[in-house]
Amino acid sequence: MARSVTTQRKLIFTIIGWSIGFLIFFPILWTFLTSFKTEGTAVATPPQFLFFDWTLENYHEVQSRSDYGKHVMNSIVISVGSTLLGLALAIPAAWAMAFSPTKRTKDILMWMLSTKMMPSVGVLVPLYLIFRDWGLLDSRLGLVAVLTMINLPIIVWMLYTYFKEIPGEILEAARMDGASLMKEIVYVLTPMAIPGIASTMLLNIILAWNEAFWTLNLTAANAAPLTAFIASYSSPEGLFWAKLSAASTMAIAPILIMGWFSQKQLVRGLTFGAVK
Amino acid sequence: MATLQTRATARLMMSPAVILLFLWMIVPLVMTLYFSFLRYNLLMPGTEEYVGFLNYQYFLTDPAFFTALGNTLLLVGGTLLITVIGGILLAIVLDQPFWGQGIVRLLVIAPFFVMPTVSALVWKNMLMHPVNGLFAWIARSFGFQPVDWFAQVPLFSIILIVAWQWLPFATLILLTALQSLDGEQIEAAEMDGAGPLSRFIYLVLPHLSRAITVVVLIQTIFLLSVFAEILVTTNGGPGLQTTNIAYLIYSQALLQFDVGGASAGGIVAVILANIVAFFLIRLIGKNLER
Numbered sequence: 001m002a003r004s005v006t007t008q009r010k011l012i013f014t015i016i017g018w019s020i021g022f023l024i025f026f027p028i029l030w031t032f033l034t035s036f037k038t039e040g041t042a043v044a045t046p047p048q049f050l051f052f053d054w055t056l057e058n059y060h061e062v063q064s065r066s067d068y069g070k071h072v073m074n075s076i077v078i079s080v081g082s083t084l085l086g087l088a089l090a091i092p093a094a095w096a097m098a099f100s101p102t103k104r105t106k107d108i109l110m111w112m113l114s115t116k117m118m119p120s121v122g123v124l125v126p127l128y129l130i131f132r133d134w135g136l137l138d139s140r141l142g143l144v145a146v147l148t149m150i151n152l153p154i155i156v157w158m159l160y161t162y163f164k165e166i167p168g169e170i171l172e173a174a175r176m177d178g179a180s181l182m183k184e185i186v187y188v189l190t191p192m193a194i195p196g197i198a199s200t201m202l203l204n205i206i207l208a209w210n211e212a213f214w215t216l217n218l219t220a221a222n223a224a225p226l227t228a229f230i231a232s233y234s235s236p237e238g239l240f241w242a243k244l245s246a247a248s249t250m251a252i253a254p255i256l257i258m259g260w261f262s263q264k265q266l267v268r269g270l271t272f273g274a275v276k
Numbered sequence: 277m278a279t280l281q282t283r284a285t286a287r288l289m290m291s292p293a294v295i296l297l298f299l300w301m302i303v304p305l306v307m308t309l310y311f312s313f314l315r316y317n318l319l320m321p322g323t324e325e326y327v328g329f330l331n332y333q334y335f336l337t338d339p340a341f342f343t344a345l346g347n348t349l350l351l352v353g354g355t356l357l358i359t360v361i362g363g364i365l366l367a368i369v370l371d372q373p374f375w376g377q378g379i380v381r382l383l384v385i386a387p388f389f390v391m392p393t394v395s396a397l398v399w400k401n402m403l404m405h406p407v408n409g410l411f412a413w414i415a416r417s418f419g420f421q422p423v424d425w426f427a428q429v430p431l432f433s434i435i436l437i438v439a440w441q442w443l444p445f446a447t448l449i450l451l452t453a454l455q456s457l458d459g460e461q462i463e464a465a466e467m468d469g470a471g472p473l474s475r476f477i478y479l480v481l482p483h484l485s486r487a488i489t490v491v492v493l494i495q496t497i498f499l500l501s502v503f504a505e506i507l508v509t510t511n512g513g514p515g516l517q518t519t520n521i522a523y524l525i526y527s528q529a530l531l532q533f534d535v536g537g538a539s540a541g542g543i544v545a546v547i548l549a550n551i552v553a554f555f556l557i558r559l560i561g562k563n564l565e566r
Contacts, residue, residue: 016369017372018380092289108290121521124542125529230394231393266448
């Protein structure tokens with residue numbers, strides 16, 4: 001836009017923008033601040049905003065009392081595992097769809113998308129029973145499998161839209177130079193595809209990390225990732241806001257930072273390429 | 277370019293993903309369908325028998341179903357209303373040049389990355405608690421009676437929490453769409469004397485209509501199955517006031533162990549979601565052709 005912006009106008013929008021941003025972000029900020037309070041200050045009225053005795057006690061407490069490390073490991077194994085497995089399945093598929101499309105490619109893509117529309121609750125019963133009979137309840141393996149399938153359509157779609165943008169002429173040129181299919185893939189296409197694959201991976205780790213239907217229904221103590229661990233704070237006995245905050249801060253911080261890095265890819269991934 | 281050989285290779289490359297997804301979709305769905313015609317309770321093993329449409333009859337005539345359907349519609353509709361209107365306003369603000377735009381953008385999208393169980397518990401306890409919550413303190417310092425959110429307006433409380441989680445999504449997508457708006461067109465309209473409001477109604481809104489449709493459809497699909505937020509805050513209560521279809525089926529299956537009834541409910545949920553999905557798929561399919 002070539003319009004000149006007056007300083008006054010800019011100032012007004014700076015104030016409006018920052019106020020809104022602060023309000024929306026506030027619950028997260030509040031959680032972060034509360035995690036450094038004692039349980040007493042956490043529930044104090046009037047609320048203590050910045051000038052309280054900052055303490056790391058809650059972080060210590062959460063670690064030592066509840067085997068927090070185990071739940072973190074579960075979250076990591078489940079989100080990274082399901083994403084890598086999903087990529088292993090999706091990269092060849094998206095590759096084939098992008099570079100040797102047939103008349104049915106579009107139908108297959110749309111069908112894949114449609115599986116994503118199925119409400120989880122519609123298949124809760126059979127999946128629960130299958131898991132029970134196969135001894136997969138409360139196991140990381142079972143959750144990795146479920147989350148892989150849940151996110152596979154998104155992974156295929158995202159990769160497809162990225163691979164589509166790799167110009168076909170480069171392939172032809174490589175072929176003219178006598179490159180074999182293997183060489184073509186390893187030396188020509190992979191380097192060009194890596195950014196797309198990386199952002200797909202990032203977004204899917206985020207989605208899997210925060211998934212809270214299957215993780216809540218199919219795990220108990222052993223395989224429970226952070227989503228399920230935090231849910232255990234919902235029991236009404238006593239107020240443990242400071243500990244809840246410490247556990248929550250640790251659970252969301254890594255993913256929030258990853259999310260900030262992947263914000264550009266977010267739109268594309270979540271709208272299946274409908275908005276770029 | 278596609279020779280017979282590359283075509284065979286392509287099919288081979290696609291098949292693992294396609295076959296697994298197909299199994300993932302069809303096996304549980306067929307099982308749900310099958311169970312939905314059985315009397316099948318996990319607490320009474322060995323008494324399974326074919327009962328025809330009885331489960332559907334029970335599920336669809338249960339008053340709880342209509343309450344849950346109503347709650348589901350309110351939850352989806354309320355959240356959409358807040359996020360779409362809020363998203364448009366926010367996107368317009370974020371589209372203006374101001375100092376620290378990038379940082380504000382990060383602050384605004386942050387709630388999307390917070391896991392549902394965390395946001396639900398943080399809101400329920402630290403913000404909405406009737407005595408120690410921050411909202412109660414704000415209300416009291418202005419001389420108002422604090423609202424006991426989850427006792428007085430439980431469904432609205434959940435709508436607020438869910439809307440907070442989805443507002444970033446709507447904002448980000450609408451902002452992306454807004455940024456592709458032709459600046460010259462706006463300028464021309466401005467020269468012709470169109471005020472900000474008419475510029476918004478006749479230029480910006482039509483331009484955003486596609487993005488708004490995408491936001492509405494995608495969010496509807498996710499919002500139809502809101503679950504964790506309800507589980508950790510209200511357990512569907514008080515009474516059935518915050519029970520949506522997803523939670524109703526969950527409680528029937530894993531709390532009452534009524535596999536048959538829950539399966540019938542599951543099929544109903546699948547049908548409801550498919551009605552929405554039908555429109556979304558068509559929209560995205562159209563986009564693919566362009």
